[in-house]
Amino acid sequence: MALNIPSDAVRRPRSHSGRRALLSPLLILALAVAALPLLLLHTLTLPIGAMFFDTYVYIDAANRLADGQIPSLDFFAPVGALGYYLFRILLSVFPLGHPLLIASWSLLLVSAPLMALVLYDVDKHARRVAFALLVPFLLFSLLPFNTGGDFFPYPGSDGFGIYNRQICQLMYVLAAALCFMRDPRRLAAAVCLTMLALLFVKVTGAVAGTVMCLAAFLAGRLPLRAAIIAAVVFFAVIAGLELWLGLVSAYAADILALVEINEGGLIQRLMQAASLNFGPVLSAIVMAAALLIFTARGWIGAIGAAVTRPSAKRLAQVFDHPAVWLGAFTIAGLIFESQNTGSQAFIFFFPLVLMILIESRAVLGAGARFGVVLVAGLAICLPLAVRIVERSARAYLGAFQNERLVGTHLKTMAAVSARPFFFLRAERMNHAYVAHRETFQDISENGELSSFLMFSDFDYQITWLQNVDRAISGVQDFEAAHGVHFNTIMNIDFTNPFPYLMERSAPRFIAIGADPFRAVPPPDDRVKAAVAAVDLALYPTCPIGMTRLALLKLYEPLLTATHDRVPITPCFDGFVRKALLAR
Incomplete structure (x- = not known):
């Protein structure tokens, strides 16, 4: 034709x-x-959604780029660098913009x-x-x-x-x-x-x-x-x-x-x-x-x-x-x-x-x-x-019935909302994660999630954000009590928002968007050295999930000799570099 x-x-x-x-x-x-x-x-509030923590991979990447890290050269990335750089550019111009809108419109x-x-x-x-x-x-x-x-x-x-x-x-x-x-x-x-x-x-x-x-x-x-x-x-x-x-x-x-x-x-x-x-x-x-x-x-x-x-x-x-x-x-x-x-x-x-x-x-x-x-x-x-x-x-029309998440340290990451009963469920489930830690550990050891749709559950995403917020308070309290300052912070989880939220640095060579079954290769010598040198590696336990457990089994052997495991909050353990505590 x-x-x-x-x-x-x-x-x-x-x-x-x-x-x-x-x-x-x-x-x-x-x-x-x-x-x-x-x-x-200005920071618009958006309704939270399934697997919403994917958005915060861009937050992690932007902080690494600000530190001079280059995707693929300084950290393993499952996708190309352009999207991260575009996000970083727009975030620097509009620091109050919602992360999801910046990531999408960049x-x-x-x-x-x-x-x-x-x-x-x-x-x-x-x-x-x-x-x-x-x-x-x-x-x-x-x-x-x-x-x-x-x-x-x-x-x-x-x-x-x-x-x-x-x-x-x-x-x-x-x-x-x-x-x-x-x-x-x-x-x-x-x-x-x-x-x-x-x-x-x-x-x-x-x-x-x-x-x-x-x-x-x-x-x-x-x-x-x-x-x-x-x-x-x-x-x-x-x-x-x-x-x-x-x-x-x-x-x-x-x-x-x-x-x-x-x-x-x-x-x-x-x-x-x-x-x-x-x-x-x-x-x-x-x-x-x-x-x-x-x-x-x-x-x-x-x-x-x-x-x-x-x-x-x-x-x-x-x-x-x-x-x-x-x-x-x-x-x-x-x-x-x-x-x-x-x-x-x-x-x-x-x-x-x-x-x-x-x-x-x-x-x-x-x-x-x-x-x-x-x-x-x-x-x-x-x-x-x-x-x-x-x-x-x-x-967006349904969001008129929503409540906004309240956070102390989350910056624009807190600009999400959900129906009131999701916040109530998040509170109740978080209590269960703490009180029955061994149960969730056992489920994860058997290779199962506590819910097949766990990452899609709105209450899980709310709990994830709330526990990040509490963990930052816990880290700050630990630093004040022991007279230390963690320059590099790692999160043994899918994404690591802590360096951005606390204005610290992420360790080099650690995979971003860390899905242990799809996007985290076996640690090479550079990764092993970076993990061993990190000041603080955080491990979330509310709930212990099979992906988090898989990452822990990957990284914990690299931390055992150089770090002490200490409780940070009821939902976060921390691997603290021994040399910092010995000062």
């Missing part, structure tokens, strides 16, 4: 130039992004300029198309929610899967560029910069983006010259970073370590990704099948011509079929989603579906056949958009 986008904005009477400027998609994008700082000047420092480049190119020949690309981009970028299933019955904020959402938003920009940009130089710039961003947010995003670019190249939508320019600049930047810092090889080593930890089960993961995203995947298959049937004669003719009289142009005509595009984008999405828990899965179908609908109407007309294609396209896109709106509406 040949691209046939209506040129609705090429020539206008001069009397309409002012109105045209006011209706510019670039202006709307700029105004939307410019309004966000107003929401970061990507706009990259994605908004890239989307502006796409809109600038598209707006020159198709303003309505530019607006059609802009609206979903803003929807998915501004509302920090996932499109996936609920992990808890009550509505709350999606404080997890943030870097996965960022990848999906970047893939949306890439799809918009590949489907609609006409200027080869601007297209090359958009592809190169977006692929770099994908790589340094999460490597699987770059893999998925490569599949999309390959589809566009084979279809002739990504010209050879533009592809070469994009590839040369892409690899030049990578080479420069490697020569300057050795960052790329260190990042690759982290990825290989993750692959080794999570080896096996790729087919199972792809099937799981397909089942979790059954709606858009099935709708894409239906749309592709319908278009194959409706255009079979022309496509078979194109294949025959490419076989009998091969040329680049004829080969491109074979690959430039909506079924091929849909297949490639589906494969790209499944590759990326096979490694995810939560994201804005398959939102990058929006630009592709828009392109297919425009071209299909030109080829099929406005009859019943186009109606089938239209319904399939809407079945792909509408549920994703509705899901985001629904989740945000439920979370």
Whole structure:
């Protein structure tokens, strides 16, 4: 199908130039992004959500970056460095901003300029198309929610899967560029910069983006010259970073370590990704099948011509079929989603579906056949958009019944709320964690969580924050009583907010986002030395969970000779470096 986008904005009477400027998609994008700082000047309270402590990984990372640590070089990171640096930049400008909003919106420092480049190119020949690309981009970028299933019955904020959402938003920009940009130089710039961003947010995003670019190249939508320019600049930047810092090889080593930890089960993961995203995947298959049937004669003719009289142009005509595009984008999405828990899965179908609908109407007309294609396209896109709106509406409207968490040392981390009965349950459960510590220890020793949805439980997330707050008071009391000061603090848990909250330092080389079953490689000599030298290693015990226990078994042998284990609070033990107490 040949691209046939209506040129609705090429020539206008001069009397309409002012109105045209006011209706510019670039202006709307700029105004939307410019309004966000107003929401970061003060600390907004957001409803707490499942696995909300994922957000605080960014807090941990920002503090490490402020100390001069570099991801992959100075600490093991399960994803790329770009998201952490963007968060750090925005946090330094808006220290009162909510961490979840900063983490989610920080990507706009990259994605908004890239989307502006796409809109600038598209707006020159198709303003309505530019607006059609802009609206979903803003929807998915501004509302920090996932499109996936609920992990808890009550509505709350999606404080997890943030870097996965960022990848999906970047893939949306890439799809918009590949489907609609006409200027080869601007297209090359958009592809190169977006692929770099994908790589340094999460490597699987770059893999998925490569599949999309390959589809566009084979279809002739990504010209050879533009592809070469994009590839040369892409690899030049990578080479420069490697020569300057050795960052790329260190990042690759982290990825290989993750692959080794999570080896096996790729087919199972792809099937799981397909089942979790059954709606858009099935709708894409239906749309592709319908278009194959409706255009079979022309496509078979194109294949025959490419076989009998091969040329680049004829080969491109074979690959430039909506079924091929849909297949490639589906494969790209499944590759990326096979490694995810939560994201804005398959939102990058929006630009592709828009392109297919425009071209299909030109080829099929406005009859019943186009109606089938239209319904399939809407079945792909509408549920994703509705899901985001629904989740945000439920979370924010329901928050009017919530109470805000009270914290002494938590800074903006305390800006969360929940229904009153969750706070009551958190209090009661915390009492049980203290009174029946051995029971939870036994459950964990048997390789079980006390609740299968423990990390999703709102009361668990509340308890986690409250115990962090109490632990800081306990550490300060311990320091005052013993005349010591802990410069480096480690937390034997998923994330370590203590250095940020107490204005201390995190030890180097310790994994961030420490899931012992997925993202913590065996300690090497650097890690062993760093753990042995840490001033204080905190171990949370409310509750003792199998992930915490696994981390303790990993790190405790490295602390035994150099540290004494002491109680800090009823819910935190501390491994204190003996040399500090001996002074």
